[in-house]
Amino acid sequence: xxxxxxxxxxxxxxxxxxxxxxxxxxxxxxxxxxxxxxxxxxxxxxxxxxxxxxxxxxxxxxxxxxxxxxxxxxxxxxxxxxxxxxxxxxxxxxxxxxxxxxxxxxxxxxxxxxxxxxxxxxxxxxxxxxxxxxxxxxxxxxxxxxxxxxxxxxxxxxxxxxxxxxxxxxxxxxxxxxxxxxxxxxxxxxxxxxxxxxxxxxxxxxxxxxxxxxxxxxxxxxxxxxxxxxxxxxxxxxxxxxxxxxxxxxxxxxxxxxxxxxxxxxxxxxxxxxxxxxxxxxxxxxxxxxxxxxxxxxxxxxxxxxxxxxxxxxxxxxxxxxxxxxxxxxxxxxxxxxxxxxxxxxxxxxxxxxxxxxxxxxxxxxxxx
Amino acid sequence: xxxxxxxxxxxxxxxxxxxxxxxxxxxxxxxxxxxxxxxxxxxxxxxxxxxxxxxxxxxxxxxxxxxxxxxxxxxxxxxxxxxxxxxxxxxxxxxxxxxxxxxxxxxxxxxxxxxxxxxxxxxxxxxxxxxxxxxxxxxxxxxxxxxxxxxxxxxxxxxxxxxxxxxxxxxxxxxxxxxxxxxxxxxxxxxxxxxxxxxxxxxxxxxxxxxxxxxxxxxxxxxxxxxxxxxxxxxxxxxxxxxxxxxxxxxxxxxxxxxxxxxxxxxxxxxxxxxxxxxxxxxxxxxxxxxxxxxxxxxxxxxxxxxxxxxxxxxxxxxxxxxxxxxxxxxxxxxxxxxxxxxxxxxxxxxxxxxxxxxxxxxxxxxxxxxxxxxxxxxxxxxxxxxxxxxxxxxxxxx
Numbered sequence: 170x171x172x173x174x175x176x177x178x179x180x181x182x183x184x185x186x187x188x189x190x191x192x193x194x195x196x197x198x199x200x201x202x203x204x205x206x207x208x209x210x211x212x213x214x215x216x217x218x219x220x221x222x223x224x225x226x227x228x229x230x231x232x233x234x235x236x237x238x239x240x241x242x243x244x245x246x247x248x249x250x251x252x253x254x255x256x257x258x259x260x261x262x263x264x265x266x267x268x269x270x271x272x273x274x275x276x277x278x279x280x281x282x283x284x285x286x287x288x289x290x291x292x293x294x295x296x297x298x299x300x301x302x303x304x305x306x307x308x309x310x311x312x313x314x315x316x317x318x319x320x321x322x323x324x325x326x327x328x329x330x331x332x333x334x335x336x337x338x339x340x341x342x343x344x345x346x347x348x349x350x351x352x353x354x355x356x357x358x359x360x361x362x363x364x365x366x367x368x369x370x371x372x373x374x375x376x377x378x379x380x381x382x383x384x385x386x387x388x389x390x391x392x393x394x395x396x397x398x399x400x401x402x403x404x405x406x407x408x409x410x411x412x413x414x415x416x417x418x419x420x421x422x423x424x425x426x427x428x429x430x431x432x433x434x435x436x437x438x439x440x441x442x443x444x445x446x447x448x449x450x451x452x453x454x455x456x457x458x459x460x461x462x463x464x465x466x467x468x469x470x471x472x473x474x475x476x477x478x479x480x481x482x483x484x485x486x487x488x489x490x491x492x493x494x495x496x497x498x499x500x501x502x503x504x505x506x507x508x509x510x511x512x513x514x515x516x517x518x519x520x521x522x523x524x525x526x527x528x529x530x531x532x533x534x535x536x537x538x
Numbered sequence: 539x540x541x542x543x544x545x546x547x548x549x550x551x552x553x554x555x556x557x558x559x560x561x562x563x564x565x566x567x568x569x570x571x572x573x574x575x576x577x578x579x580x581x582x583x584x585x586x587x588x589x590x591x592x593x594x595x596x597x598x599x600x601x602x603x604x605x606x607x608x609x610x611x612x613x614x615x616x617x618x619x620x621x622x623x624x625x626x627x628x629x630x631x632x633x634x635x636x637x638x639x640x641x642x643x644x645x646x647x648x649x650x651x652x653x654x655x656x657x658x659x660x661x662x663x664x665x666x667x668x669x670x671x672x673x674x675x676x677x678x679x680x681x682x683x684x685x686x687x688x689x690x691x692x693x694x695x696x697x698x699x700x701x702x703x704x705x706x707x708x709x710x711x712x713x714x715x716x717x718x719x720x721x722x723x724x725x726x727x728x729x730x731x732x733x734x735x736x737x738x739x740x741x742x743x744x745x746x747x748x749x750x751x752x753x754x755x756x757x758x759x760x761x762x763x764x765x766x767x768x769x770x771x772x773x774x775x776x777x778x779x780x781x782x783x784x785x786x787x788x789x790x791x792x793x794x795x796x797x798x799x800x801x802x803x804x805x806x807x808x809x810x811x812x813x814x815x816x817x818x819x820x821x822x823x824x825x826x827x828x829x830x831x832x833x834x835x836x837x838x839x840x841x842x843x844x845x846x847x848x849x850x851x852x853x854x855x856x857x858x859x860x861x862x863x864x865x866x867x868x869x870x871x872x873x874x875x876x877x878x879x880x881x882x883x884x885x886x887x888x889x890x891x892x893x894x895x896x897x898x899x900x901x902x903x904x905x906x907x908x909x910x911x912x913x914x915x916x917x918x919x920x921x922x923x924x925x926x927x928x929x930x931x932x933x934x935x936x937x
Binding site: 202203431442449450451454456457458459460461463466475476 | 573
């Protein structure tokens with residue numbers, strides 16, 4: 170049995186995700202036609218043989234809970250261990266950062282977890298990371314903490330590590346950076362001994378310094394802990410805004426980026442199954458450069474679109490650069506450009522909407538236009 | 539563990555008329571209609587009808603079928619004390635080989651399995667038909683009529699009746715009075731669909747008697763049903779109206795695939811879902827120059843060429859410059875640039891290489907037939923597979 174316990178933060182609801190996260194946490198956002206963002210975190214765990222995983226939730230967890238299906242898609246239904254659904258205690262105020270979220274599951278971490286190592290990751294992280302290689306590097310390097318970093322730019326606000334001379338360890342950490350910059354961007358995925366995590370949490374509690382990065386990690390770095398750097402070279406995004414959500418979906422039309430997130434033969438990304446029939450393309454359908462899930466009926470025109478299952482696009486509808494989520498109906502004569510239509514949207518005839526890639530228009534869940 | 543009714547699904551058939559497709563796989567395991575395999579229809583019907591114990595009797599090339607059925611979870615058959623159970627032939631220890639001699643013998647050899655559930659009724663199904671049927675309604679008819687056996691029947695055109703097992707119904711009693719297998723001069727248009735509900739105690743005694751008769755072929759249609767009629771048992775027809783196709787020939791298999799395109803069978807009905815244990819794949823990608831019309835495409839597929847009036851299963855690739863018309867492509871098939879596939883069936887993982895031409899369009903020409911390429915072969919670049927041809931090895935492809 171692998172001596173690592175996973176923790177997935179699935180409580181974030183970034184304000185810039187707006188209507189998309191009104192009823193769901195960011196981890197539950199549909200992605201690329203048939204996935205949810207949390208599938209990456211859980212599949213990364215599964216593919217490294219980590220089946221004991223706590224999922225930390227707070228608000229808007231209904232759609233996430235339904236998707237998690239007790240952990241079955243990731244083989245996390247176990248006689249012992251498996252997926253732990255860690256809901257915030259009802260009597261506490263909202264989590265203001267990962268340290269508070271960890272504090273909310275203190276009993277789980279200190280009492281229930283059997284493993285000696287904890288692997289922390291985010292449910293809104295869109296990356297297919299080789300956790301086996303991460304664990305191996307951590308065990309071999311002698312680091313106290315190993316941080317997963319991307320060698321590429323990260324559009325969202327993030328923390329950066331400046332490597333020391335060896336390149337293997339962090340010399341310095343920069344908080345709240347954006348875009349390109351010095352050093353490596355943190356994907357906020359860490360592995361460390363459980364004892365060290367509990368120690369960091371104790372310091373944080375006693376000194377009332379409640380941020381995981383700017384307080385906790387910064388503190389232990391100055392206290393002389395060695396933070397190892399694991400370089401993830403594939404596609405990676407943390408989804409914190411509508412524009413990032415839109416861009417990451419559209420990136421999947423690019424074969425190389427798609428293959429990086431969904432490699433054909435290794436590190437399979439598992440998700441909850443929906444039983445859908447194949448997608449039907451009618452005689453008037455004209456579809457180009459698009460990703461289409463099963464269970465759709467398409468009679469209209471689509472270019473550079475991403476459709477989740479159960480979507481119907483009527484004859485005479487014209488969609489460019491749109492993301493249409495489950496079971497939406499796009500009626501005849503509709504012209505949509507850079508639109509994200511959430512689940513069960515019903516766009517009746519002759520609606521004309523145009524956003525742009527930096528500012529896509531979101532039609533909220535269930536809206537009847 | 540007592541159950542009111544359990545199902546026994548006969549899935550051992552070889553399907554010899556589909557030989558290019560069934561050399562390595564039993565007929566019920568053949569991919570059908572994009573997402574499905576033939577056996578999904580009876581299994582889904584069972585789940586939708588509230589029957590949660592299904593014994594699946596396998597014999598011919600069962601490996602892929604066994605792996606496909608797994609625990610039955612794909613059809614929600616794995617909950618509580620239900621399940622889908624593969625029942626292969628076995629050695630009894632008496633020295634006699636355990637191969638199932640006929641359909642009735644397959645059930646006879648599994649009396650021990652049925653008895654585990656001590657059911658009042660047993661539903662006998664076959665794994666080679668495409669249809670949606672509520673077996674619970676059939677069971678209600680069986681009970682209401684206090685029948686010993688209820689047989690599902692469907693009206694067929696009189697001129698085709700001699701291809702089926704034909705039931706003659708006594709107008710006064712409403713019971714079946716005669717059963718003729720493939721009659722030369724049929725006196726009824728009621729064809730048996732090969733779906734039976736028996737009261738188990740009654741069937742059990744007939745199976746035991748049949749097994750003791752060395753002259754018997756141990757077949758339901760040929761032996762058990764006539765014997766029950768002869769003994770004056772109460773056999774009742776269950777009239778079925780709706781879509782039902784036997785897909786035992788290349789022509790009928792291709793027809794049934796095309797029927798999905800024309801919505802003759804509604805697979806979108808969420809009240810009667812047909813479930814499948816199909817592999818989960820990435821959404822289908824439609825390329826910048828693709829043209830798809832009046833077709834169904836399934837996840838994992840990538841279409842860059844032209845697809846018309848066709849059924850594409852999971853993970854099919856149609857390269858740019860390839861044309862697919864009026865065809866059904868099974869999982870993993872690849873049609874390379876410049877290749878043309880028309881009026882054809884392409885087996886699993888078969889590659890139609892550049893510039894090859896499989897099948898041809900009939901354009902009203904009489905006597906045309908579907909071209910079939912079996913699974914796991916290569917149709918070499920530039921070669922031609924004529925209409926009606928059935929090939930199952932790369933070496934067979936005409937140069």
